[in-house]
Amino acid sequence: MTQGIIIAAFGAAICALLSGIGSAVGVQIAGQAAAGVTSDQPDLFGKVLVLQALPGTQGIYGFLMAVLILVQTGMISGAPHSISIMQGWAYFAAALPIAIVGLLSGIAQGKTAAAAIHMTGKDPDSSAKGITMTALVETYAILALLASILILFSIK
């Protein structure tokens, strides 16, 4: 196993790890708000569950990127390609956008989701507005994922 592969493996690990943490924290924050609302209004469970789930997508994006790096470097098949240190750092750089943006946007989206859940608790008919507001935070996670993928596929 070359040094390049180890650096690429770190890249794969870090994007799954950081974006996973971001999602976990975001879902936790939204979950607390959802628990508060549904303890008095159990019939709102379906509406608030959608909002609670939204910050979970960053973790999926991070995992997807990690899998793509593992596929590109051959690690997923158990026969890693021979790649240089420079290529290893390039894979690491590809992981960074979704890793960092996933971490921060997951938490930010969790906070927005909590506010939207509170809005739904006060006025159940406003849940669609809440979903739209919360989903807007997602834009930046998607752009980061796109940047990560573009960098990944530009590595020769």
Added chain:
Amino acid sequence: MSGISYPFAVGRIKGLENKLIDQNVWQRLSEAEDEPAMIKILKENSYGSSGNGSHTVNEMVASELNEVNLDIKSISPDPTLTNLFYYPEDAYNIKILLKGILIRKDAKSLLHPSGVIDVTNLIDAISDENYNDLPPIIGKSIKDSLDLDDPFEISQKIDNAVLITIRDTLITHHNILLKHYFDIIFDKINILAILRGNALKWNPERIIQLLFDGGTLDPKDMCKAIGQTDKQLYSYLATGPNRATYRKILEGYSKQHIISEVESQLDDFAFSTIHEEKNDSFGIGPIINYLLEKRREGASLRVMAAQKNNPSNHLEKKTYRGDV
């Protein structure tokens, strides 16, 4: 901290806020012919539902507020901060018990159950003269008050101890929103003491004794305001970060000379600081806003019921202002 998070607590509050009386119900209540008609409307809206045996609006309000207090205490992420709003209930209980001792009457039936200090513990502490379980400043004030025979002095000592407890708690448990709120409350106490003292032409020493060492007003300016005419007051009292609002209120006072209006406007101003934070998903604002809204709602219902019971009584017609 209680282990409960603010997002959870605010989530529960948002559900509870739906139980606040809305404008349509207020309209129906104001059109109700008498108190029984008001009770009927309140029951339809599940107001005060825990007190099924309530026969008066006053009893329903007491039952509803008791339920609100239990809710707030069960969901408060930081009980030390929410307790600040219940210390005045303790002051009331302590004053009742001490004045009961003074006139040799059992006043236990008049106690409020919603204070920070458990009523039974408070009775035991006073009867055993053991104040170790009470907040130290409050314990000391009770001890000192037992030697007094002037009810006014007892009230002043206990109120002061409670205000010091609130002020000191805010120094150790820093919270910008509550600091702002209680600064206005402390200023209100000082402004009203000066206005009343001036109106009644008390000697300056007596007024100075009533001033509390807290809030945003400079003690030197407050002393200078003593004995001034109503038109000069705002030069001394409209100072600090809230000077624009205080100036407006004091200018109104210089024209109308109604102290209760000043009190009401300062209360509204303090409430508005909390009300502005009612949608903060991660802070204490919505919890306190709900508590204050329920208290104001209860006060409005009591005034409305009193008006209906005695239409000739020209009580100040209060309109409920949930949204200030």
